[in-house]
Amino acid sequence: MGQTFKEKVAALELKRQAEIANSEQSKSSDKSNDAFEGASVSVVKNELKFQHQTLAIFVSLFVVLFAYLYATDIITFSKNASQMSLDKTFVYKGGMENGNFSGDAVVSDKSGNQLTAKFKSGKIDGAVTYQKKDGYTVTQKTQNQTNVKLVDKTMITKTNDQYTTKTTDFSYTGSWRFAGTWEGNMLFSNKASYKGSWKNGLPNGQGAYTTILGETMDRKFKFGVPQNAN
Known part of the structure; x- marks a missing residue:
């Protein structure tokens, strides 16, 4: 038996209400997705901001620590320098650190004689070699041992x-x-x-x-x- 007109109208109304419900559910889902995506972007931005702040803090701490170590002479900068004595009788050529002679260096006098040594905080540290121009060479290895090499290549060793x-x-x-x-x-x-x-x-x-x-x-x-x- 065919549907009556009243039944057809009722069926169409039910179909229309179902479509409206599906449409509202879809909109609600889109809103939820948008909210989730917005929250994710916010989390990423906050994480990047935190990383940048952490990096800035570490850089600041490193600069402060480096400045402290340099100020207390725990670390220093060295360079090569050439400096003449006040009376102009000697010339120093070698390392310079914090205004003091430091590192390997050669000290020469007006006659061309040379002293080769290693300096530390302005003082000789370790072995010393004195070369007299066109003459003998004296090498003090330790406080108790010295070698002398004469012009004719003769070697003299001093122990104590x-x-x-x-x-x-x-x-x-x-x-x-x-x-x-x-x-x-x-x-x-x-x-x-x-x-x-x-x-x-x-x-x-x-x-x-x-x-x-x-x-x-x-x-x-x-x-x-x-x-x-x-």
Whole structure:
């Protein structure tokens, strides 16, 4: 049996109400999505802002810490410099740190003699080498050990107060001075030897001289010459 006119109108009304309900639900869903997307964007923006603020804080702390370390000399900046002494007799070329000599450097005088050393806070730190122009070289490795290299390449080693040297003509062990007296042993290349007192580079005073034949003379010497026995 076919629907009556009244039933058709009722069916159309139900269909229209269903479409309205679906439309309102769709709008509500779109609004929810928009709200969610807005909240997500806000969260991202807040997170980026927090990261930027955190970075700024770390940078500020680093600058403050760096300034403190520099002010307390825990860290320093060094550079190379050339500086002449007030009396203009010496020239310093080397590292400079906080206004003090620092690092490897060479100090030269008017004659061309050079001192090579490492400085720390304005003071020599460690080994020192002194090179006399066209002359000998003195290297102080430690407080108790010094090496001297003569023009002819002869090496002299000083340990505490004892000197040791060896050439093609002789070897020597003992004390040594430019002037005054001292004790030392000299062994010549021909096997002769002298053991005793020295003065101004010559046997002087009591000493024992052994000839190439092995004979030993205990004598007093004067300017290298043995004196007659009493």
